[in-house]
Amino acid sequence: MSQPEQTITPPTTVSDDTLRRFLGYHMKRAFNVVQADLVATLKPFELRMLTYTALVLICDNPGLSQAQLAAAMDVERPNIVVIVDELERRELINRTRVPTDRRAYALVPTLQGRRLCGQAVAAVETHEAKLFAGLNGDMRSEMVAILSKVRGA
């Protein structure tokens, strides 16, 4: 009798056909590309995705609390602390006490924070225009609609 497997040699090509059947797989691969480009886009501003998102939300909603920020970013409260620490250390925002609730902070952007936020948002707009150049307006709104439906929003 011969052995069940006589010679095992690596295949010349690797197939991911099974994984390709799943939308989640395509979402992950595509998002990885977008994320990598976004990280590079934010690097000159010394912002990460989380600090960028937090700064935009604080500029658009001045005075919001850390708990509100955590809810908006869908992140646990402990993780917000270091993000706000970093933005405050860089003097992009301030932690102000709320007179009506002395437990909470009201997060407000500094002038410098607003300025950096505007520059970063402009850079992200350019990054998106480049990354999604292959998509026409219909495809974009179609994609937003589909993604919103997936998220259940």
Next chain:
Amino acid sequence: MSQPEQTITPPTTVSDDTLRRFLGYHMKRAFNVVQADLVATLKPFELRMLTYTALVLICDNPGLSQAQLAAAMDVERPNIVVIVDELERRELINRTRVPTDRRAYALVPTLQGRRLCGQAVAAVETHEAKLFAGLNGDMRSEMVAILSKVRGA
């Protein structure tokens, strides 16, 4: 003269209008939902996203090397080691020596590995059917086409 900011109170609602203008934001939020559900789906099999993906690729491409697996998963080689370690420890795959290149391993699934892989893939199919129930066939293929275009593939 009055102070520039007399009373700072948290807003009643938080707006993410600026962020919503970006496709990447919608991709991240939607993918987070998909990922969370996928993690829950794989938990009964004691598989994570990475070990699941690796197991599927090994079952579909028996004999592939760790370097090939790393390339297919778009992960650095060092990170593959612990994944393969875990799958081997659970006797779902075997590391076999390649006779023609004694540096490389040929990764082959065990019978048990093939069985678990089949069950996990079936569970992921159910998970996707539930998660994307709101999308008809056209929307799905549209989305795959768009995501592939974004990825540049």
Next chain:
DNA sequence: TATTGTTATACTCTATAACTATA
């Protein structure tokens, strides 16, 4: 009692440098 912010902690994913053994 519940909530805000905080600390400590841990787990996952990802990436780089440097080593070994083979080629």
Next chain:
DNA sequence: TATAGTTATAGAGTATAACAATA
């Protein structure tokens, strides 16, 4: 010299438990 696998390590992102101050 180049490659396959490995080790050590470090940085992000995310999550839970427990605490002090305040409501």
